[in-house]
Amino acid sequence: MPRSRRSRAAEAVAAVLLLALGTACGSRLPKSDFEDRGASSPSRAAEPIRVGIITSATSPVGGSAFTGPRDGAEAYFDRLNARGGVAGRPVEVRLCDDGGSGVGNNTCVHRLVEEDEVVALVATTALDYAGASRVARAGVPDIGGQPIGAAYDTWPHLYGIYGSLAPREGTTGWDGRQYGGTEVYRYFKREHGARTAAVVSYNQAASAAYASLVEQGLKAEGYKVITEQVDFALPNFRAVAADLKDQGADLVFDAIDTHGNARLCEAMDDAGVEVTAKVTNVQNWTSTVAEDYRDAPRCRNALWATASSRNHEDTDHEAVREFRDATKGLKTHSQWQLEGWAAAMWFTDAARSCPEGDVTRACVDAFMNRGEDYTADGLLVPVRFERLAQPPATRHSCLSAARWEDGRGWVSQGDMDTTCFDVPQLPYQP
Incomplete structure (x- = not known):
């Protein structure tokens, strides 16, 4: 290889x-x-x-x-x-x-x-x-x-x-x-009216497994879910983009790498796909977005990231x-x-x-091991360590969300201290 x-x-x-x-x-x-x-x-x-x-x-x-x-x-x-x-x-x-x-x-x-x-x-x-x-x-x-x-x-x-x-x-x-909880999906549903979500993955075991977890969470929150899987070696993102447009996806989640995301965004721009959010993860919440997605300006400005920590540009x-x-x-x-x-x-x-x-x-x-919440001077949502004999059925979960805007960078969307939901905890195999 x-x-x-x-x-x-x-x-x-x-x-x-x-x-x-x-x-x-x-x-x-x-x-x-x-x-x-x-x-x-x-x-x-x-x-x-x-x-x-x-x-x-x-x-x-x-x-x-x-x-x-x-x-x-x-x-x-x-x-x-x-x-x-x-x-x-x-x-x-x-x-x-x-x-x-x-x-x-x-x-x-x-x-x-x-x-x-x-x-x-x-x-x-x-x-x-x-x-x-x-x-x-x-x-x-x-x-x-x-x-x-x-x-x-x-x-x-x-x-x-x-x-x-x-x-x-x-x-x-x-x-x-x-x-894991469904707070991210609940957020986009309640705050932005999203109803249809696509999940894009590779035909590779770890990618497919995570996509299945996202699909499970979205369905638990009442979304119509569109699943898109591409070949890892020769991904056809143009076909994915065309289908996203035809089915009217509000959100796009993914289980693919940064390079693949950039190519997917380029295909979405070429096909004229407009979504409420192209949702990425905390690892990609960086200042290099303009460079990474330089050939996809429309999709780039629809990029959202969610995490459990305060926006580093706030x-x-x-x-x-x-x-x-x-x-x-x-x-x-x-x-x-x-x-x-x-x-x-x-x-x-x-x-x-x-x-x-x-x-x-x-x-x-x-x-x-005190069992008390910790926020690192307000940089983290309340974090704690306990040892529960049984997993909780639901949990009160808060999240931080930001959207990329050219010329401004990552712009916080609401306050993570109050963007909170009581959501179900769904099982998955790591």
Whole structure:
């Protein structure tokens, strides 16, 4: 198989996993969050607090696909250290690129957890989190990782950025099944009157499986659903676009990679397809839309993204302004960078809960297990970790939504603190 084809295959699988697993009043901290809140004991005063960040930076998906959370977390710790660290102790970040492989991931876990003896992992973004069980056995808290796989709903001491209610005792979800809500579909139905939705997928197992999950959620919300599947090697997006126009789709969801999305948008523009929203996911909520979709201006300006975190361009919000100021040197900005920043903040608040600056794995883990909502200074919808014996039938879920507009970028649509719905939780196999 040519290398470009392998890369696209990996990207498609990764995108599907992210879509499937990425949708699931805590502290409200001022700028003084970055300042020293208490003296440490003399023996600890100069000793750094060591944390690890595992990223699939050189994975088959591409060099920049998974680096956003790492960049956001590093920016937070840089600013934190410039303002005194935690109780006078700087945070020392140890990075490890696992190459997107299970072998590489286990190597990173061994190096960071067993050799470097980090207090915690932060903002993990791993294509294959093969070392998750080793992290759990070592009792190392992993805070704010991106749930690309099922690890964060399987193992104790792992705390994904979107929270979890699963038992997490070594079995995924509840008896191997995870649950997701229908809030995104409810939102477009109630707020924008959408009634007909299309789901576009590849004839590839992971893509088809996620498309089936989206179809299930849409039908639960009363949509007429149009299913479109294309050949992965030779996708005929023109035929898809023609059918979307004929059937009058209001929304288009997908289980395909970024390259495929761009080609689909081009075909939709050529066919004159006009939709209420072409809905993408948090991984594609980036500042590179104008370039990625440069040949599809109509579809580009119908792009929407939804997530469980505040729009990284919403600079009217103080915490977002702080993030943007600290990351102004980056060439691009993304939602994943903001979520990595939030993960680093989460670890910092956990570290500050430890008495006299004595930051230990156990102390940080206890903070994460409080069973209380956390919002990272308003950057996240309320997130919590509990261990429920049975999955909830319904859940009160909030979401953040934004639409791309040329000349303005990602424009927030409503307030994520009040865009909330009581929705059913539907089972799926990860």
